[in-house]
Amino acid sequence: EAGVAQSPRYKIIEKRQSVAFWCNPISGHATLYWYQQILGQGPKLLIQFQNNGVVDDSQLPKDRFSAERLKGVDSTLKIQPAKLEDSAVYLCASSLDREKIYEQYFGPGTRLTVT
Amino acid sequence: GDSVTQMEGPVTLSEEAFLTINCTYTATGYPSLFWYVQYPGEGLQLLLKATKADDKGSNKGFEATYRKETTSFHLEKGSVQVSDSAVYFCALSETGGFKTIFGAGTRLFVKA
Numbered sequence: 001e002a003g004v005a006q007s008p009r010y011k012i013i014e015k016r017q018s019v020a021f022w023c024n025p026i027s028g029h030a031t032l033y034w035y036q037q038i039l040g041q042g043p044k045l046l047i048q049f050q051n052n053g054v055v056d057d058s059q060l061p062k063d064r065f066s067a068e069r070l071k072g073v074d075s076t077l078k079i080q081p082a083k084l085e086d087s088a089v090y091l092c093a094s095s096l097d098r099e100k101i102y103e104q105y106f107g108p109g110t111r112l113t114v115t
Numbered sequence: 116g117d118s119v120t121q122m123e124g125p126v127t128l129s130e131e132a133f134l135t136i137n138c139t140y141t142a143t144g145y146p147s148l149f150w151y152v153q154y155p156g157e158g159l160q161l162l163l164k165a166t167k168a169d170d171k172g173s174n175k176g177f178e179a180t181y182r183k184e185t186t187s188f189h190l191e192k193g194s195v196q197v198s199d200s201a202v203y204f205c206a207l208s209e210t211g212g213f214k215t216i217f218g219a220g221t222r223l224f225v226k227a
Contacts, residue, residue, distance in 0.1 A: 004158065042204050042217030043159070056214065091159070098213045102149060106158035
């Protein structure tokens with residue numbers, strides 16, 4: 001079974017530029033999560049999708065972050081414009097459904113550096 | 116709000132040493148508790164879990180017991196190996212909740 005795929009693995013941009021990350025979850029997984037992991041901290045949930053609908057985006061900075069999950073499969077997370085404090089690893093995870101939260105499978109992450 | 120506190124690292128041990136990584140939590144209800152591990156260059160993966168008080172989760176020689184009276188979920192292993200070098204995250208999810216709260220992580224180095 002293929003795991004959660006993310007791209008790119010690394011990205012360096014200047015502040016005020018835009019960036020997008022892509023995630024392909026495990027086939028058949030209805031729930032998709034985006035986390036932000038700042039160096040020295042644990043992952044923090046940004047947004048959670050159930051199929052193609054948003055079920056929790058309470059910690060997403062909506063003035064600059066956006067995310068979508070077209071057709072309930074792949075997802076993209078965008079930052080526009082980026083700030084220095086957005087430097088972090090962005091993790092995507094998926095699970096069969098919301099109740100199976102302890103069976104989240106994580107991708108390798110995208111490391112973003114904002115200069 | 117709910118939170119997880121775990122011991123700061125890094126923790127450096129020699130091979131075959133005993134490992135303890137402390138984890139305590141704050142939650143309003145009765146959460147499920149987890150340990151995740153992140154090996155170098157890989158994504159997080161679930162190591163073990165416990166869903167109610169006094170449950171013991173175990174996997175790959177690691178164990179943790181859900182202690183409601185002390186709100187703790189300490190990770191232990193009797194004899195660590197170099198291959199156990201990784202970052203370990205304690206986490207919780209509220210009963211019926213759909214969100215996982217992670218601790219800051221503890222980096223473990225095991226020397227041969």
